[in-house]
Structures are given as C-alpha cells and as structure tokens.
Amino acid sequence: MASTTGETLAAAEPIADGRTEEGEEEQVVNPWEVSAKGGKIDYDKLVDKFGCQRLDESLIQRFERITGRRAHVFLRRGLFFAHRDLSDILDAYERGEKFYLYTGRGPSSESLHLGHLVPFMFTKYLQDVFKVPLVIQLTDDEKCMWKGLSVEESERLARENAKDIIACGFDIERTFIFADFSYMSPPIYKNIVRIANCVTGNKIVGIFGLTLEDYGGKFFFPYIQAAPSFPSSFPHIFSGKYSKLRCLIPCAIDQDPYFRMTRDVAPRLSYHKPALIESKFFPALQGESGKMSASDPNSAIYVTDSLKDIKNKVNRYAFSGGQDTIEKQRKFGANLEVDVPVKYLNFFLDDDAELLSIKEKYGSGAMLTGEVKARLIEVLSEIVERHQRARAAVTEEMVDAFMAVRPLPRMFG
Amino acid sequence: MAQTKPNYLPRAVSRVQRGRESSLSACSFHAASINPFLKSLNRNLKPIYSPAPRPPLLIRRRRRSMAFSKDQLLARLQELKIEFLSCDHPAVMTVEEQAKYVGHLGGALSKNLFLKDKKHRLYIISALANTKVDLKILSQRLGLGKGGLRMAPEEALPEILHVALGSVTPFSLINESARSVSLLLDKGFKSQRYCLFHPLTNEVTIALTPSDFDKFLLSIGREPAYVDLEDCPVVGKDNPPDLAYLVPAEALNLPGGADKVPPTSAPAQTNATLEQKTKQPTQKPKEPSKEQKQKSGKDKINADAVADSTNVEKFVEKVLEKVSNVFISELSKQSNAEDGNIKDHMLEGVKQRVSSDLLSMTMTLKNSVYAQGFHAGIESTLYPLANKKIVERK
Numbered sequence: 001m002a003s004t005t006g007e008t009l010a011a012a013e014p015i016a017d018g019r020t021e022e023g024e025e026e027q028v029v030n031p032w033e034v035s036a037k038g039g040k041i042d043y044d045k046l047v048d049k050f051g052c053q054r055l056d057e058s059l060i061q062r063f064e065r066i067t068g069r070r071a072h073v074f075l076r077r078g079l080f081f082a083h084r085d086l087s088d089i090l091d092a093y094e095r096g097e098k099f100y101l102y103t104g105r106g107p108s109s110e111s112l113h114l115g116h117l118v119p120f121m122f123t124k125y126l127q128d129v130f131k132v133p134l135v136i137q138l139t140d141d142e143k144c145m146w147k148g149l150s151v152e153e154s155e156r157l158a159r160e161n162a163k164d165i166i167a168c169g170f171d172i173e174r175t176f177i178f179a180d181f182s183y184m185s186p187p188i189y190k191n192i193v194r195i196a197n198c199v200t201g202n203k204i205v206g207i208f209g210l211t212l213e214d215y216g217g218k219f220f221f222p223y224i225q226a227a228p229s230f231p232s233s234f235p236h237i238f239s240g241k242y243s244k245l246r247c248l249i250p251c252a253i254d255q256d257p258y259f260r261m262t263r264d265v266a267p268r269l270s271y272h273k274p275a276l277i278e279s280k281f282f283p284a285l286q287g288e289s290g291k292m293s294a295s296d297p298n299s300a301i302y303v304t305d306s307l308k309d310i311k312n313k314v315n316r317y318a319f320s321g322g323q324d325t326i327e328k329q330r331k332f333g334a335n336l337e338v339d340v341p342v343k344y345l346n347f348f349l350d351d352d353a354e355l356l357s358i359k360e361k362y363g364s365g366a367m368l369t370g371e372v373k374a375r376l377i378e379v380l381s382e383i384v385e386r387h388q389r390a391r392a393a394v395t396e397e398m399v400d401a402f403m404a405v406r407p408l409p410r411m412f413g
Numbered sequence: 414m415a416q417t418k419p420n421y422l423p424r425a426v427s428r429v430q431r432g433r434e435s436s437l438s439a440c441s442f443h444a445a446s447i448n449p450f451l452k453s454l455n456r457n458l459k460p461i462y463s464p465a466p467r468p469p470l471l472i473r474r475r476r477r478s479m480a481f482s483k484d485q486l487l488a489r490l491q492e493l494k495i496e497f498l499s500c501d502h503p504a505v506m507t508v509e510e511q512a513k514y515v516g517h518l519g520g521a522l523s524k525n526l527f528l529k530d531k532k533h534r535l536y537i538i539s540a541l542a543n544t545k546v547d548l549k550i551l552s553q554r555l556g557l558g559k560g561g562l563r564m565a566p567e568e569a570l571p572e573i574l575h576v577a578l579g580s581v582t583p584f585s586l587i588n589e590s591a592r593s594v595s596l597l598l599d600k601g602f603k604s605q606r607y608c609l610f611h612p613l614t615n616e617v618t619i620a621l622t623p624s625d626f627d628k629f630l631l632s633i634g635r636e637p638a639y640v641d642l643e644d645c646p647v648v649g650k651d652n653p654p655d656l657a658y659l660v661p662a663e664a665l666n667l668p669g670g671a672d673k674v675p676p677t678s679a680p681a682q683t684n685a686t687l688e689q690k691t692k693q694p695t696q697k698p699k700e701p702s703k704e705q706k707q708k709s710g711k712d713k714i715n716a717d718a719v720a721d722s723t724n725v726e727k728f729v730e731k732v733l734e735k736v737s738n739v740f741i742s743e744l745s746k747q748s749n750a751e752d753g754n755i756k757d758h759m760l761e762g763v764k765q766r767v768s769s770d771l772l773s774m775t776m777t778l779k780n781s782v783y784a785q786g787f788h789a790g791i792e793s794t795l796y797p798l799a800n801k802k803i804v805e806r807k
Contacts, residue, residue, distance in 0.1 A: 166780065171776065397784045398780055401780075406787075413723075
C-alpha cells in the first residue's frame with residue numbers, strides 16, 4: 001500500500017538476509033545484523049534502498065539558524081547523515097508547533113561502548129537546543145526474546161543501562177525512561193494492539209526476515225517498538241493539546257525498518273508520521289567492518305575503561321592509515337581513508353580548525369601516527385572520564401525518579 | 414467514602430424547643446470537658462464522652478469536591494485530641510442571639526466576616542464580639558487601597574465555604590474549596606480561656622481553647638495569623654501595609670464572575686534551585702484558550718524566572734562569566750593593557766575546555782536534587798493530615 005509521500009513499504013523493503021535475486025551477497029543492514037562486502041558499508045546505496053533522504057548542508061544550516069547555535073559535531077561531520085521528514089519537523093517548530101523525542105536501547109549487556117552512547121549524546125543535544133521532552137524505551141522484552149535472557153536478567157540489565165543513559169546528561173524535568181516490562185499498561189498496550197491490527201504477519205516477515213520457526217514474540221515485538229511513536233502511549237505526559245504531538249526519532253540506520261512500518265501505520269491511526277534522524281555506524285577500532293561488537297572488548301572503547309585501558313586500546317588496536325616506517329610516513333603521509341584515529345577524531349574533536357590542521361599534517365606526513373593517537377587518547381579520556389563521573393553520581397533514587405510515571409509540567413519550559 | 418461516626422458519640426440530639434428562661438436547659442452537652450470550671454457548671458450532667466485512648470487515625474480518602482459536615486468536623490476535632498464543648502440551639506443569625514444561648518459559658522463569642530477584595534480574593538476575619546472592625550482601615554493595611562474590602566457575595570458561602578448564611582466560621586477552611594481564603598484572627602482570642610465558633614452550622618456552637626484552635630488550624634495546613642484588628646497605623650510611603658502578607662496568592666472563581674483559574678503547583682518540591690516552582694505554566698490541557706487569555710503578566714514573569722533558575726546551560730554561562738570577569742581583572746593587575754587580546758584568547762580557551770565538564774556536573778546536580786525532592790514528595794503522602802493541602806490538591 002502506498003503512503004501519501006509515495007514511499008511504499010514494498011519498494012523500500014530490503015530482503016532481510018541481504019541476498020539479491022541472483023543470490024549474491026550484498027551488504028546486510030537490519031536491526032540484528034550489519035555486515036558488508038569488503039567491510040565497508042555503502043551508505044549511499046543504503047539510503048537509496050531504504051528510501052530515506054540524505055541530511056545535506058542546507059538542513060544543517062537550518063538547524064543552526066533555528067536553534068541559534070553551532071550544530072552538533074555529529075551533524076557537522078556527517079555521522080548523522082540521513083533523515084525522514086526532518087524538514088517537516090523543523091517547519092512545524094518554526095511555526096511554534098512542538099515535538100517530542102523518542103529513542104531507545106536494547107539492553108543486551110551491561111557494558112556499553114562509545115558507539116552505544118552516540119545516539120544518546122546526539123539526543124541530549126536535540127533535547128537541549130529544542131527544549132523538548134524525551135521518552136527512552138528500554139526494550140528488555142526484546143532482549144528476552146532474541147537473546148534468550150531470563151525476564152529477571154533483562155530487567156536488571158535494563159536498569160543498569162538506564163544509569164549509563166542518565167549519565168549522558170538528560171534533564172530529568174523533560175525525560176521519561178521506561179522499560180517495556182514495567183511500563184506495559186493500558187495506554188501503551190492499546191496502541192500496540194491498534195498498530196498490530198494494521199500490519200500483517202506477511203509484512204513483518206518481509207521487513208524483518210522472520211520465519212514460522214521463529215518464536216511468536218518476535219512477530220509481535222515490532223509493534224512494541226512502534227508504539228512509543230504515538231503520544232497517546234504516554235497520557236501522563238501528553239494529554240489535551242499534546243495528544244497529537246509530532247515525534248522525532250534519533251537512531252542508528254539499522255532501526256529504519258521498524259519505523260518504516262510505523263510511518264506506514266501512523267496515518268491510519270490519525271497520527272503524524274514519526275520523523276527520523278539516522279546515524280552511520282561507529283567504526284570499530286580495528287577498522288571499517290561494520291558495527292562494534294560487544295563480544296570483542298578490543299573493538300571499542302567501553303565506558304568502564306580506565307585511562308590506561310584507553311591508551312592501550314588506541315595504541316595497540318586502532319587501525320592506522322599511517323605508513324610502516326617513519327621515513328615513509330614523512331615522505332608519503334597517511335591514508336586518511338582507512339585511518340581509524342582520524343575517523344574517531346572526526347566525530348569527537350569539536351574544534352574544526354584543529355581537526356583540519358591534523359588532517360593536513362598527517363596526510364602530508366608532517367605528523368606521525370603516534371601523535372595523532374596521543375591526541376585521540378586525550379579526547380577520548382576526557383569523554384570517558386566525564387561519563388564515569390556522572391555515572392558514579394547516579395543513584396537508585398535517581399533511576400526511580402526518571403522511570404516514575406509522572407507528569408512533566410515543564411517539559412517545554 | 415462516607416464518614417461513619419465513632420461509636421462512642423451518642424446519637425445526634427435533635428433540636429429542642431426552648432423558651433428564654435434557662436439557657437442551661439436549652440443546651441445539651443455532647444462532649445464534656447474535663448476542665449473543672451466547666452464541670453462545676455454541668456454538675457447535673459454526666460460527661461457522656463471522655464477522651465479515652467483512641468484507635469489509630471483513619472487515613473481518609475476524600476474526594477476534593479465533598480464538603481465537610483458538622484459531624485465530620487467534630488469527628489476530626491476528636492481525632493486531633495481536641496477537647497471541645499458543643500451546644501445545640503436554634504439557628505442564630507447574630508452574635509447577640511447566639512449570646513443568649515451560649516453566653517453563660519464564659520467563652521469569647523466571635524463575629525466572623527466573609528470578605529472579598531477587588532481582585533476577587535477572599536478573606537475570613539474572625540474577631541471578638543466587642544472588637545471594632547473597620548473595613549476601610551483593614552483594607553489599607555492589607556495593601557488593597559481605601560475601599561478594597563467588601564462583603565463577599567452570598568453565593569460564595571455555599572460554593573467556597575460550604576456553609577449557610579449566618580454560619581461563617583474559621584472551621585469552614587477545612588474544605589478544600591476554601592484553600593485560598595485568607596484567615597485573619599483577632600489577637601484578643603489568645604488571651605481568652607475559650608473561643609466560641611459555629612462548627613459549620615449556626616445551630617451549634619462549640620467552645621475550645623485558643624491553643625486547641627491553633628492546633629486545628631495547623632492540622633489543615635494553616636499558619637494561625639493573629640492580628641490587632643483595632644490597630645490603625647498610617648499606611649503610606651514610609652509605612653508599607655503591615656498586613657500585606659495575608660493577602661492570598663490565588664484568586665478564586667467566584668460564582669457569577671469570570672475570573673482567573675488558580676494554577677496548580679508542580680508535584681516535586683526540591684531544594685534551593687527549584688524552590689521557586691509554585692506555578693505551572695499555562696499548559697493545562699482541558700482549558701487552553703481560556704487560561705491563555707487570562708494569564709497575567711505576573712504569572713509569565715514567575716514562570717520565566719523558574720525556567721531560568723532550572724536551566725543548566727544558563728547557570729554554567731553565568732558561572733563562567735563571573736569567573737572570567739574576576740580572572741580578567743586579576744590578570745590586568747599583573748600585566749599591562751597590551752596583552753588584552755592574549756587574555757581574551759586564553760579565556761576563551763579556558764571556557765571551551767571547562768564548559769563540557771561544568772555542564773555535565775551541573776546536570777548531575779539538578780537531577781540528583783530533583784530525585785531527592787521527588788522522593789520527599791512521595792513520602793509526604795504518608796502523612797496526609799499534615800500535608801493535607803498538598804495531598805488533596807491532586
């Protein structure tokens with residue numbers, strides 16, 4: 001069925017296991033698997049395949065104009081690179097129409113790495129510049145279904161992850177964190193069923209690649225992830241004049257399938273289609289081979305890493321584009337395309353001038369790999385240290401307060 | 414939930430027809446005081462009820478709109494361990510009439526005025542019967558100008574105080590609907606042995622000690638405000654109105670007038686930075702247009718002030734500005750003016766490096782403080798009587 005903007009579910013559905021009709025393996029991007037031929041994800045192809053739009057310079061400038069300050073480093077450097085209907089959200093905001101943010105995390109492990117924090121850091125920026133409320137969904141039920149965790153373990157992980165999320169600096173006056181197992185209640189469940197009544201099993205199979213061998217919960221879960229896009233799932237926050245509030249979802253691009261389905265359903269339930277702002281995958285330390293993996297501790301910088309760990313990991317495992325010897329390096333310069341430290345600096349070093357200077361010097365050979373890595377270690381250490389300090393200050397009471405079903409009277413204030 | 418009378422109270426005594434001759438025989442005593450003075454009066458009547466150890470206080474769940482009845486009030490007084498004498502008599506509309514029936518008790522009769530000002534705020538003035546109450550002077554002392562105080566409209570009595578004409582009494586403030594009515598008490602009450610008031614109906618008078626009366630007021634969340642009602646200070650430029658603090662913060666929706674709807678307060682009360690949170694911004698969902706139209710400039714200023722004081726970024730900005738200014742002035746003492754640019758540059762660099770950390774730390778503080786306040790709010794619902802105003806507002 002075609003939606004009004006011309007995007008159709010059928011055309012936009014990639015076949016979940018990534019095989020084309022010829023049986024070739026292409027890149028695979030879905031909520032449970034990200035891999036690509038040769039390691040490098042072709043984001044242009046992905047954007048075309050999914051049917052979303054690229055976030056171009058004009059939109060970034062619009063951001064800066066509307067918010068009155070420099071755009072977030074992730075926007076400027078293209079980490080958040082695609083969107084759906086972002087311009088509609090900005091149009092509405094300029095007219096005085098507010099929106100709310102919705103993001104989430106699947107709490108599969110206790111240890112988070114910087115790649116996990118990326119959407120949260122960006123969401124915090126959005127919350128600060130637009131002064132809008134935020135709901136954060138912890139999908140403990142999803143991890144229970146997909147990872148075979150027990151219900152209790154999922155719940156516990158959700159709560160632990162909530163602490164790290166809070167440490168990203170969200171404003172408690174505007175933020176509601178909830179875990180599916182504890183928040184399931186009439187308002188959200190009714191929306192889940194309404195959504196379920198709009199999407200057939202066939203569509204779910206088409207989008208998510210499930211088979212009849214999979215447990216039934218996996219067919220049902222997409223509806224649960226879709227429901228928070230509709231404000232009536234949170235009547236304690238959005239009622240009265242906010243009952244049809246627009247929604248903006250910052251997420252990684254592998255979550256796009258869920259929200260394609262949601263956008264399809266939204267007009268049938270007379271809601272605005274949720275808008276999306278999507279990010280690339282954060283490169284692993286070893287190089288461009290897809291998402292960072294929680295199973296390989298050296299593939300990423302974890303928020304629990306000590307300063308020594310960070311130094312060690314960057315020096316030992318960060319894939320370098322520099323030459324083998326110092327002489328060669330001085331002569332030929334480094335290959336910035338594959339150099340991981342420069343990629344990381346691209347996203348975490350806020351100073352545009354300094355980054356430019358590093359790229360020039362490193363590319364020409366004036367700078368050595370060791371120096372670049374040293375700068376990266378400095379930058380990462382600052383971020384991780386700040387996070388650890390904030391995390392240490394998160395108490396059980398604070399988590400309870402963030403997760404309490406309470407009105408947010410100053411959510412736009 | 415319907416209020417059931419505790420079983421140690423006798424059944425209600427019906428009105429007794431009486432003549433004028435003996436006021437003693439006209440009254441029947443429901444609750445006897447153990448005060449020997451009064452006992453001597455009531456030698457012939459055995460105390461039916463004496464304050465015995467009570468069962469624990471009931472936590473009542475009362476809907477906001479339910480008005481208190483006389484019996485409910487009296488039961489509440491007993492719960493608070495307040496001893497009182499209660500006397501039935503025919504309905505009385507004036508203090509003189511009332512005196513005929515209860516004058517012998519030797520307590521202080523009260524005259525109670527229900528007043529309103531030009532901004533539709535309400536007041537009860539409870540004075541000793543022989544205190545002179547000059548509304549013009551009081552109006553000035555409250556800062557309402559010369560003719561600010563008038564009698565409240567008749568309809569307000571059943572609407573706001575839930576009492577009938579002739580029954581105005583400070584006890585009517587037990588009703589949720591009267592939470593914005595200000596109470597002024599004659600300081601003369603404090604020196605009386607007993608004060609006499611109507612307990613929500615003018616067919617009964619109760620007598621209680623001033624300290625017990627204060628106890629009652631505190632239990633409904635009111636700070637007793639005793640005032641010298643006969644004092645007439647000159648109010649002018651050098652003498653601000655001395656009673657201005659008693660003017661209510663909220664005006665009420667008086668029957669027959671379109672007025673401001675009182676804003677509700679935010680649920681969480683936290684410490685210093687968030688203490689100014691008293692008003693909700695005009696985003697009440699059910700009646701947006703009406704409230705938006707009537708939002709006064711003062712409310713807007715208050716809401717903005719709260720928004721500013723809870724804004725982490727503004728806070729950090731101010732801190733950094735203060736530190737920079739001081740730093741620059743200290744530096745200037747050391748080096749000369751030519752280094753101006755270097756200083757600014759250095760300062761910018763310092764600010765850049767320190768902002769992220771400061772922002773993170775301040776947000777942590779804000780969230781911790783909110784969490785503490787939130788839990789204090791939850792815990793305070795365990796003490797409904799003491800926190801009546803807050804609990805029942807929801």
